[in-house]
Amino acid sequence: MTPINFSNVAAAAQALQGIARRTPVLTSRQADEASGARLYFKCENFQRAGAFKFRGAYNALSRFDAGQRRHGAVAFSSGNHAQAVALAAKMLGMPAVIVMPDDAAPAKLAATQEYGAEIVRYDRYAEDRTAIAQRLVSERGATLVPPFDHPDVIAGQGTVAKELFEETGPLDYLFVCVGGGGLLAGCAISAAELSPGCKVIGVEPEAGNDAQQSLRSGAIVRIPVPQTIADGAQTPAVGEFTFPIMQRLVSDIVTVSDDQLRAQMRFFAERMKVVVEPTGCLAAAAVMNRVVDVRGLRVGVVVSGGNVDIARLGG
Numbered sequence: 001m002t003p004i005n006f007s008n009v010a011a012a013a014q015a016l017q018g019i020a021r022r023t024p025v026l027t028s029r030q031a032d033e034a035s036g037a038r039l040y041f042k043c044e045n046f047q048r049a050g051a052f053k054f055r056g057a058y059n060a061l062s063r064f065d066a067g068q069r070r071h072g073a074v075a076f077s078s079g080n081h082a083q084a085v086a087l088a089a090k091m092l093g094m095p096a097v098i099v100m101p102d103d104a105a106p107a108k109l110a111a112t113q114e115y116g117a118e119i120v121r122y123d124r125y126a127e128d129r130t131a132i133a134q135r136l137v138s139e140r141g142a143t144l145v146p147p148f149d150h151p152d153v154i155a156g157q158g159t160v161a162k163e164l165f166e167e168t169g170p171l172d173y174l175f176v177c178v179g180g181g182g183l184l185a186g187c188a189i190s191a192a193e194l195s196p197g198c199k200v201i202g203v204e205p206e207a208g209n210d211a212q213q214s215l216r217s218g219a220i221v222r223i224p225v226p227q228t229i230a231d232g233a234q235t236p237a238v239g240e241f242t243f244p245i246m247q248r249l250v251s252d253i254v255t256v257s258d259d260q261l262r263a264q265m266r267f268f269a270e271r272m273k274v275v276v277e278p279t280g281c282l283a284a285a286a287v288m289n290r291v292v293d294v295r296g297l298r299v300g301v302v303v304s305g306g307n308v309d310i311a312r313l314g315g
């Protein structure tokens with residue numbers, strides 16, 4: 001298995017220079033009071049296409065060789081990875097096919113289409129998206145870009161924490177949400193290099209704590225697709241690449257409830273004037289609810305994305 005280390009993250013940062021947004025690090029006196037710590041929010045809700053996924057997608061596509069560029073990229077996703085691959089392909093001038101379910105949010109379908117990607121739709125209850133994507137790979141020679149379990153994707157996501165530490169200096173803790181673990185693994189690699197001694201904590205929805213079970217048991221645990229409003233973390237298992245990195249560099253994984261996520265979304269909107277999607281609230285909710293005691297410490301909190309369905313936010 002290809003080892004991934006900080007030099008890969010540094011190379012990804014080079015590839016993303018002037019391409020990905022260097023997102024702001026926000027602070028909030030009210031958030032500090034609630035948590036008892038000094039919090040630094042790295043706000044990837046302001047990233048291109050609304051989430052950190054653009055970093056990994058662009059880094060992976062930018063490393064395609066000439067043949068791969070000609071035949072383009074394939075991705076399957078109903079969420080932020082689809083839009084990230086579509087946008088990255090457009091910027092790099094290559095074709096992209098995105099396999100999306102029939103019942104994907106209309107806003108997400110529209111955004112993916114606007115980026116110029118071809119969309120292949122499927123019935124998520126009757127068809128297997130992996131098989132459809134594999135068919136596109138073999139018929140067209142296109143390259144599959146997985147949402148988290150790929151070294152170039154992990155290295156791209158690691159630039160989030162690299163930028164954070166460059167701005168804040170060393171921190172005591174870093175909290176990162178976990179779906180398949182691409183963001184967490186990448187950020188843990190940056191933390192180990194730029195802030196040795198910083199404890200890295202993953203945060204999952206209570207209803208889908210497969211990563212927590214995996215880390216605690218020492219083997220990848222697979223669960224049924226969890227029911228949670230954190231749709232970016234509805235992954236049944238972490239990855240073959242991401243898990244060993246988590247085992248080596250992540251101190252623990254904790255969980256928060258959907259109610260805590262709703263309260264956190266409201267806090268971000270009302271108090272900090274930022275729109276954060278439910279999955280993007282995971283890390284912040286853990287800290288603000290004092291799931292880990294971080295009183296008096298300097299704590300980084302990754303805010304992973306801001307793609308909320310406004311119709312739902314109003315409710």
Ligand SMILES: *Cc1c(COP(=O)(O)O)cnc(C)c1O
Nearest residue numbers: 080179180181182183232304305
């Ligand atoms: C994909 C996604 C996640 C989870 O990322 P992984 O790399 O799969 O762990 C978290 N938040 C948002 C907004 C996402 O789009």
